[in-house]
Amino acid sequence: MSPEEFRKHGKQVIDWIADYLASVESHPVRSPVGPGDIRRALPSHPPEHGEPFEHTLADLDRVLLPGITHWQHPRFFAYFPANASGPAILGDLLSSGLGVQGMLWATSPAATELETVVVDWLAELLDLPRRFRTDEAGGGVIQDSASSASLVALLAARQRAGAGRHTLYVSSQTHSSLERAGRIAGLGAGDVRAVEVDPDTLAMDPDRLAALLERDRADGAVPTLVCATIGTTATTAIDPVARIGEVCRQHGVWLHVDAAYAGVAAVCPELRWINDGVAAYADSYVTNPHKWLLTNFDCSVLWLADRAPLIDALSALPEYLRNPATSSGEVIDYRDWQLPLGRRFRALKLWAVLRWYGAEGLRAHIRDGIALADEFADLVAADPRFEVSDHHPFGLVCFRPRYPELSTEDANAATMALVERLNDSGELYLTHAVVGGRTVLRLAVGGPATQRRHVHQAWEAIRAAVS
Ligand SMILES: *Cc1c(COP(=O)(O)O)cnc(C)c1O
Numbered sequence: 001m002s003p004e005e006f007r008k009h010g011k012q013v014i015d016w017i018a019d020y021l022a023s024v025e026s027h028p029v030r031s032p033v034g035p036g037d038i039r040r041a042l043p044s045h046p047p048e049h050g051e052p053f054e055h056t057l058a059d060l061d062r063v064l065l066p067g068i069t070h071w072q073h074p075r076f077f078a079y080f081p082a083n084a085s086g087p088a089i090l091g092d093l094l095s096s097g098l099g100v101q102g103m104l105w106a107t108s109p110a111a112t113e114l115e116t117v118v119v120d121w122l123a124e125l126l127d128l129p130r131r132f133r134t135d136e137a138g139g140g141v142i143q144d145s146a147s148s149a150s151l152v153a154l155l156a157a158r159q160r161a162g163a164g165r166h167t168l169y170v171s172s173q174t175h176s177s178l179e180r181a182g183r184i185a186g187l188g189a190g191d192v193r194a195v196e197v198d199p200d201t202l203a204m205d206p207d208r209l210a211a212l213l214e215r216d217r218a219d220g221a222v223p224t225l226v227c228a229t230i231g232t233t234a235t236t237a238i239d240p241v242a243r244i245g246e247v248c249r250q251h252g253v254w255l256h257v258d259a260a261y262a263g264v265a266a267v268c269p270e271l272r273w274i275n276d277g278v279a280a281y282a283d284s285y286v287t288n289p290h291k292w293l294l295t296n297f298d299c300s301v302l303w304l305a306d307r308a309p310l311i312d313a314l315s316a317l318p319e320y321l322r323n324p325a326t327s328s329g330e331v332i333d334y335r336d337w338q339l340p341l342g343r344r345f346r347a348l349k350l351w352a353v354l355r356w357y358g359a360e361g362l363r364a365h366i367r368d369g370i371a372l373a374d375e376f377a378d379l380v381a382a383d384p385r386f387e388v389s390d391h392h393p394f395g396l397v398c399f400r401p402r403y404p405e406l407s408t409e410d411a412n413a414a415t416m417a418l419v420e421r422l423n424d425s426g427e428l429y430l431t432h433a434v435v436g437g438r439t440v441l442r443l444a445v446g447g448p449a450t451q452r453r454h455v456h457q458a459w460e461a462i463r464a465a466v467s
Contacts, residue, residue, distance in 0.1 A: 001053075009053045016057060017089065021072065024449065028426025029073045031066065038067040074449040075428040075458055080233075080261050080396075081447035083289070084296035087356035091349030092296060100345045105331035106323040108345070112332055115142055115347035118354060119301055125359055126266040126287070129279040132303040134332070140303040141337040142346045146260035147177035148339060149286040149302035150227065152310065154181045157225040157254030157283065159313035164222030167191045169212065171204040171239070173232040175258060191221070199436060201391070202237035204228060206244050213251045225254045230274050231262025234433035234442070235389065236396045238262075238274060245281020254283045260300070262394050263287025265370075267362045274393070292395070292446050294365055295353050299346050302337075311336045369395035369446040372455045376443060379459045385466060389435075395446040398433065401466050412439040422465055428458045 001009070041063045071082035102111030119140030123132050132138045143149040158166055168182045172194055182192040193216070196208045213223050226248050228239040241257060248255040257263075257278055264287050265271045278285060286302045289295035304310055315336040317326070325331045335341050357365070373395045380388040380399045388399035401418065403411040416439055419432050431442050441462075445455060 005053075012053075012057060016060075021449075024070050024073050025075075027065075027068075027070050027073065029070055029076050029429040030078075030423050030426065031069045032424075032426065033067045038063065069429070072447060072449060073429070074447060074451060074454040076447055076450075077443045077445065077458060078423075078429040078431040080291045080444050081450070082297065083292055083294050083446065083448060085294040085353060085356075085448055087352040088295045088299075088349045091352030092346075094352075095345040095348045098345060098348075102343050102345050103335040103341050104321060104323065104326060104333045106325045109325075109331075111345045111347065112334060114345075114351055115334065116140075116332060118142075118347045118350045119303070121354060122289070122301055122350070123303060125354075125362070126263065126275070127269075127272050128266075128275070128285065128303060129282075129305070131305045132285065137307065138303060138305045139307045139332070139337075140301050141334055142350065143286075143300045143302050143338055144298040145177075146175070146258060146286050146288050146300045147180065149284075149300050150175075150177055150256060150258060151181040151184055152302060152314070152338060153254070153256045153284040153286070153304070154178075154185050154225050155313045156304065156310035157256070158185065160254060160309040161222050161224045165191060165220065166224040167193055167216050167221045168224055169193050169195055169209060169226040169253075171195050171197045171229070173197055173202050173204075173234060173237055174227055174229055175233050175260065178227050178258070197237075202232065202235055202435070204239040204244060206240055206247050209244060210247045210250070213247065213253065217251070223251055223253045225256050227256045227258055230257060230259035231265075231394055233261065235391065235398050235435060235440075236262060236394050237391070238393070240277070241275070241282070242277030242280065245277045248281060255281050257282045257285045259285060259287045261288065261291045264289060264291070264293040264362075265366050265394055267293075267359060268366050271366070271393075289350055289353070292366065292369070293353070293362060294357060294448060295350055299350055301350075307337070314338070365448065369450075372445045372450065372452060373397050373443075375452070376445065376455050376459060379456075383463065389440070396442060396444045398435065398440045398442055400438065400440045408437060415439040415441065418462075418465055422461060425461065425465075427461045430458075 072084055100108045100111050102108050105112045116134050120133050123140060130136055166187055168187055170178045179192050193212055195212060196205050197203055198205055216223055228241045228244045230238050245255050266275050284304045288300040290297045290299045326333055373392050377388050377392050377397045380386045386399055386401055400415055403414055419430055423429055432439055433442050
């Protein structure tokens with residue numbers, strides 16, 4: 001494709017995306033196709049001869065679009081909604097256009113140095129501790145996902161802990177990526193410990209953590225990492241980071257804070273309380289701009305209070321990567337801060353987002369999401385046929401229909417049937433969680449296109465579906 005051909009098709013693609021975003025509401029939110037439908041509609045063999053680009057665009061409309069779940073639909077309330085935005089999409093496109101592979105400083109100095117600047121900017125916007133900044137002992141790095149970030153944190157923690165039987169501490173509410181990180185890192189299945197939670201708040205119990213750490217030490221284990229979560233995936237529960245951090249300090253254990261979804265809310269000064277304890281105790285902290293900060297997947301930022309154990313754990317310098325800049329020790333090579341060697345120029349989209357919205361615009365986005373979630377919770381609370389959790393500090397509201405005449409098991413089945421009915425309607429998309437043995441609906445507000453009317457439409461659909 002020549003630059004002139006690229007210009008022509010590139011304009012078609014931008015128009016396609018703009019038309020899509022303008023009309024996304026006309027699609028059913030969740031794709032209605034069944035397993036294998038899309039695959040059957042595609043040719044079994046690759047083309048022998050090149051085709052005009054228009055054919056690809058036409059098949060995108062004809063074949064693929066029916067199999068797309070519209071994450072940018074304003075009534076997408078499942079999981080945590082996507083946070084794609086114009087500047088992020090354009091920043092990603094520029095990154096593709098440059099085609100840079102930023103594994104080393106030397107393979108594109110601007111890719112590394114812009115990343116250092118934007119992660120330091122974001123640390124400042126979230127009021128994270130100074131020691132997380134690159135000009136101190138720590139530093140931040142953009143990863144593909146919080147899963148990778150937490151695995152990398154575990155590897156750094158293990159490096160710092162030294163040899164032995166390593167143990168990892170989570171709660172029943174911790175994201176499954178931590179258990180997977182333990183498995184990938186080769187910890188024994190019994191060495192991933194689930195600390196009990198408070199049954200009401202679902203927050204990790206620091207006293208139980210302390211008891212487990214003592215017992216494990218006495219048994220000869222090397223307690224390696226404790227993961228505290230700010231905003232759990234199921235219900236946005238918040239672990240008591242300061243008290244957990246105190247316990248970690250007493251036991252010399254690495255404290256990793258997983259704030260994948262909720263951490264970015266700290267752009268708002270009135271929400272900085274969520275990070276209580278982080279400045280004093282956290283060894284590492286992850287939050288995902290791709291979850292709630294107007295940045296399309298993938299963009300997860302991991303900060304460390306001390307980058308040395310991470311680099312010691314992951315650095316390897318084969319001859320073919322040797323270069324004067326690396327040898328000088330004056331530059332950052334982010335390949336030492338992540339699992340793969342190669343890396344995309346993700347800083348470009350985060351830079352585009354931070355510049356387009358400014359701190360003001362980012363705060364407005366978070367505040368809008370929270371206000372809509374509050375409003376939705378009020379609507380649910382006013383209907384006696386439902387009960388709603390009063391814990392909704394962010395964009396997520398958990399609620400369920402009351403089925404006074406049904407057993408818990410039957411009520412759970414009825415709630416699941418309700419979710420499927422709603423999602424099949426294409427009017428909205430919700431997911432569920434199980435809290436204390438009860439199935440609840442999760443309505444997560446936060447997509448950039450979601451407005452007040454969409455939340456009200458969702459509530460009308462839900463009400464109509466239970467009556
Ligand atoms: C979504 C989520 C993750 C996983 O995020 P990925 O970036 O998809 O790996 C981890 N922890 C929490 C608390 C989450 O909500």
